[in-house]
Structure formats: structure tokens, C-alpha cells
Amino acid sequence: MKPIFTRGPSLLLRLSIMVVLAVALLIADNQYNLFSSVRIYLNSIVSPVQYIADAPQKLFSTLSENLMTREELKERNQKLEKENLHLKADRLLLTELENENKQMRKLLNSQYTFSNKRMITEVMSLRSDPFTHQLLIDKGAINGVYVGQPVINEEGVVGQVMQVGSTTSRVLLLVDASHGIPVRVQRNDVTALVHGSGAWNKLNVPFVQSNADLQEGDLLVTSGLGGRFPAGYPVATVTSFVYNEGAPYAEVTATPVAQLDRSRYLLLLWNGHQIKQADLLLDDVGVNDVIAP
Incomplete structure (x- = not known):
């Protein structure tokens, strides 16, 4: 007599098939970008839920700001007026330096493809675990945001856009283990590469020669x-420069300038070849928070 319930493939076989299928899909997506449109569509579907989840935090922040006393508001206003005066004075000098820089680049026949176009965006949520460090922001494809777009705050570089939905985007933070950025030492223009370590306050600077002119306290800026x-x-x-005798490279670590886990407002930057496309999108949707140089 045949049994009523026949036994199917073993659990190990099923698991192996699913693992092979998952790896194949990951490789195909990485090589041919098969699911980019699907990813954008899914992000667009989830956007309303993300805005709803962010609503209590925005409401609490609004209530907290409205409960500030008159004296606190007066003191804050005076402080902002002083800071604004200093910034305006610095802007006068920066404008002159920018004009001189443009003239020198013309003399050297050097191309300068970046512009001062930028847009303010607000952080909606922070995702952090041992494998990834990301931020969710409230600007997306309808605002002209694109994959790979630089993101900064008032202190320095925060990261770059890694996923774009219609109204929201995900930012890969500087400290993420998969993030890398070319830099130079501000003191002497030595070039290097900075990689995320997966820790909030640590960055790795690999492939540094033992005789490189790099010191603790050196500021690394984008090259x-x-x-x-x-x-x-x-x-x-730069926080540490250690060379072990016989090692091919020195062990160099650094600390991010920007406080990545405390940023509320960020700036999205545009480079030269993305500006025209962004202008068309912004004109269509009527976005008014783009800052002109």
C-alpha cells in the first residue's frame, strides 16, 4: 500500500536551492541592474507609510519649538543675527576667492564641473546595525535627486544617495563599511582613500605608505x-598613524568631522552634468527650497 503523504525533497536540498537562487539574483542585479525600476516602485509604495511613521516626531518637534519662552526666543534670535553677520562677512571674502580661483583655472585650462547648486532636505529616520548605516530623507526623484548624489551638513561630508524613490531617498553614510571616498590632506595635498569601518566614530585610511607625510590631527577633505x-x-x-616593521602599509584611522547620528537637516549637492536634468524636474514640480549660489 502506498503512503497517503509522500515525502518531498529534504529541507537541506530546499535551503540549498533557495541560497543558490538568492545569490544568482544578487549577482544579476549587481551586473545588469535588473531590479532598479522595481526598487523605485516599491520605495514609492512605502513612502506614505514612512511619512506617517515620521509624523509623531515632527509633531513633537513642532510642539517643543512652540513652547519656547519669550526670553529663549530673544536670545536665540540675537545669536542667529550675530552668526548671520559673520557669515555675510565671510561670504564677501569667499566670493573674491572664488573669482580668483576661476581666473586661475582659465589660465591653466582646467575644467571645473561642479556648481554651487544645493537643496535642503530633512532626515526622516536613521537605520543603523552592524551591517549598514543609512538615513532616510524626504526628497526623491520628483525633486531631482539621483543615485550617487553627494550629501553634506554644516560640518562636512555625510555620505551619498544610494536609493531613490519618488518622494524619499536613502543615504549611505560615510561610516558604512561599503562606502569609500577619495580625499587629500589639507596641509600638504597628499591624496588618500577613506573607507567606512562600520563604527560611528571610525574611518579607515588604507594603502598608506610608511613614509607618507600624514600626521595625527591632519584634516582630510574631498579631493x-x-x-x-x-x-x-x-x-x-586623522586620529592614529601606526606603522609596524615589515608591514606593507601603515595602519591609519580617522574620525568623521560631521556628527552623522545627530543631523536633522542636510544639503544635497549637484555636479555639473546633473544640473540641467534637475532644473527641468524642479521647474515641473515647483520646488522652492533650492539655494542658488
């Missing part, structure tokens, strides 16, 4: 190499 990040933005400060 502009690779065409993604504009040159000159602060990235990190």
Missing part, C-alpha cells in the same frame, strides 16, 4: 577625484 564629490569639503580628522 574631487572620481567626479562625484566636489573638492574641498571636510571629511575626517
Whole structure:
């Protein structure tokens, strides 16, 4: 007599098939970008839920700001007026330096593809675990945001956009283990590469020669190499330079300049070849928080 319930494939076989299928899909997506449109569509579907989840935090922040006393508001206003005066004075000097820089680049026949176009965005949520460090922001494809777009705050580089939905985007933070950025030492223009370590306050600087002119306290800024990040933005400060005899390279670590886990408002930057496309999108949707140089 045949049994009523026949036994199917073993659990180990099923698991092996699913693992092989998952790896094949990951490789196919990485090589041919098969699921980019599907990912954008799914992000667009989830966007309303993300805004609803962010609503209590926004409401609490609004109530907290409205409960500030008159004296606190007066003191804050005076402080902002003083800071604004200093910034305006610095802007006068920066404008002159920018004009001189443009003239020198013309003399050297050097191309400068980055512009000062930028947009303010607000952080909606923070995702952090041992494998990934990301932020969710409230700007997306309808605002002209694109994959790989540089993201900064008032202190320095924060990261770059890794996924774009219609109204929200995900930002890969500087400290994520999969993030890398070319930099130079502000003191002497020595170039290097900074990689995320997966820890909030640590960055790795690999492939540094033992005789490299690099010191603790040196400020690392974006070099502009690779065409993604504009040159000159602060990235990190060197905290350790250790060379073990016989090792091929020195062990160099740095600390991010920006406080990545405390940022509420960020700035999205545009490079030269993305500006025209962003202008068309922004004109269509009527976005009014783009800051002109």
C-alpha cells in the first residue's frame, strides 16, 4: 500500500536551492541592474507609510519649538543675527576667492564641473546595525535627486544617495563599511582613500605608505577625484598613524568631522552634468527650497 503523504525533497536540498537562487539574483542585479525600476516602485509604495511613521516626531518637534519662552526666543534670535553677520562677512571674502580661483583655472585650462547648486532636505529616520548605516530623507526623484548624489551638513561630508524613490531617498553614510571616498590632506595635498569601518566614530585610511607625510590631527577633505564629490569639503580628522616593521602599509584611522547620528537637516549637492536634468524636474514640480549660489 502506498503512503497517503509522500515525502518531498529534504529541507537541506530546499535551503540549498533557495541560497543558490538568492545569490544568482544578487549577482544579476549587481551586473545588469535588473531590479532598479522595481526598487523605485516599491520605495514609492512605502513612502506614505514612512511619512506617517515620521509624523509623531515632527509633531513633537513642532510642539517643543512652540513652547519656547519669550526670553529663549530673544536670545536665540540675537545669536542667529550675530552668526548671520559673520557669515555675510565671510561670504564677501569667499566670493573674491572664488573669482580668483576661476581666473586661475582659465589660465591653466582646467575644467571645473561642479556648481554651487544645493537643496535642503530633512532626515526622516536613521537605520543603523552592524551591517549598514543609512538615513532616510524626504526628497526623491520628483525633486531631482539621483543615485550617487553627494550629501553634506554644516560640518562636512555625510555620505551619498544610494536609493531613490519618488518622494524619499536613502543615504549611505560615510561610516558604512561599503562606502569609500577619495580625499587629500589639507596641509600638504597628499591624496588618500577613506573607507567606512562600520563604527560611528571610525574611518579607515588604507594603502598608506610608511613614509607618507600624514600626521595625527591632519584634516582630510574631498579631493574631487572620481567626479562625484566636489573638492574641498571636510571629511575626517586623522586620529592614529601606526606603522609596524615589515608591514606593507601603515595602519591609519580617522574620525568623521560631521556628527552623522545627530543631523536633522542636510544639503544635497549637484555636479555639473546633473544640473540641467534637475532644473527641468524642479521647474515641473515647483520646488522652492533650492539655494542658488
